[in-house]
Amino acid sequence: MKRIGNLYKKIYDINNLKLADSKARKGKLKQRGIINHDVNKEANIINLYHILKNKEYRTSKYTIFTIFDPKEREIFRLPYYPDRILHHAVLNILESILVKSFTKDTYSCIKKRGIHKALYSVKKALVDKENTQYCLKFDIQKFYPSINHNILKSLLRRKFKDKDLLKLLDEIIESAKGCPIGNLLSQWFANFYLSGFDHWIKENKRIKYYFRYCDDCVILAKTKEELHVLFKDIKAYLKEKLDLTIKSNYQIFPISKRGLDFLGYKCWHTHTFLRDTIKRNFIRMIRYHKNNKSINSYKGWISHCNGINLTNKYILNGQKNRSIKTIRCTR
16 A cells, blocks of 8 residues: 655645634634634634644643433534644545545545435445345444554554654544544544455455444345354454454344334335434424424435325424324335
8 A cells, every 4th residue: 555645734734724714613603712713813823834834733622521412422622723723624635535545335424425325325235135135233332432542543654654744643643532522533533443444344255235334334135144154253353453342232134024224214125214213303393393494404304215104294284283103204
């Protein structure tokens, strides 16, 4: 693999820093950090330029808080200036390089590879009914906090040879345990961390139907026996190569009996429904907030599944009094 160099100067280029500032603030103009930054915007950008040029950047102190979405997660937040601007500046230069290292079935935080692109790929695979009779579904135990810094830095050194860039990335990586949820670059580090595994699955194991969204992995195959054999190898690879452990709730099951519950949808060979929890939330919103703009987001979700019946009954006809349990997301 040819390693890439001469990138660090591009990161602290003044035009790149200004572009990073414009991207970092998109949709967040009322945040206090942006308001404070804008008081001395030009001076701050120039100061960040000198900090990076002189290789003096140090990660600021995190604000840490917990959310329940739906499970408990610890979120790490950095100040807008200089850290969040810097992360965008780094990504402006590295994004296209990192994307090239991903397989086509890697999703999450990649342009044009969101939830619905992943869903489309799964639905397309399920057309091949003969070879998608069974599914292996698993995810990584505490994935972000479990990312090994030494392994991640070693992988980055196989990709990049720019010493100043690697020193900057090391500083960002070492700023918290694992890859802190909330950092822009954490999403990209996480995807890159598993990119070698993706290639191993596709190229060494010759698996045709493999899909990964962050750490949620789905493999479709003809028989459950081949999935059981493959799963043993997957567990060994993740543990030995990446120091990761698969959650104990992994599943191997027939698609025809259970359907594949993935990314908010439940997929069969012939149709796709909304996940029951999302469907119920949508119906409640229609009942109690009929004019709420958030309804449009649910319309978007429905447009990617067999949801005409649900749309007709709850959007077009406005029937509020039917039981949630009586509605099925069917054609």
